[in-house]
Amino acid sequence: MDWQLSLNRPHLIRWIPLLVGWLAYVALALILGAHLKPRLDEFLFVLSLPLWGIVPYAVFCLGVAGLRVWLWPAHAYWRRLRLRLAANHRIGKRA
Numbered sequence: 476m477d478w479q480l481s482l483n484r485p486h487l488i489r490w491i492p493l494l495v496g497w498l499a500y501v502a503l504a505l506i507l508g509a510h511l512k513p514r515l516d517e518f519l520f521v522l523s524l525p526l527w528g529i530v531p532y533a534v535f536c537l538g539v540a541g542l543r544v545w546l547w548p549a550h551a552y553w554r555r556l557r558l559r560l561a562a563n564h565r566i567g568k569r570a
Contacts, residue, residue, distance in 0.1 A: 497525045 504521045513521075 500525065 501522060508518075508521065
């Protein structure tokens, strides 16, 4: 069986405006906050703030995708077995 992991194109298209918005937010924060002479930790906080929602979401999505890939062969096995048993049951009723 050949398993491959691919990207969901419609999902990626939805994230493009959010990425552009995040980049605009960072640029605006850098321009407006430059005169305040921020410390390095404040600067890093402003840059990383939007990522606190994206990174857990990405980890969750990868975890679900990995779980589906891991569980799918077992699900397919039980489905084939159930169909085979149902077919045998129908054949037995005809005789």
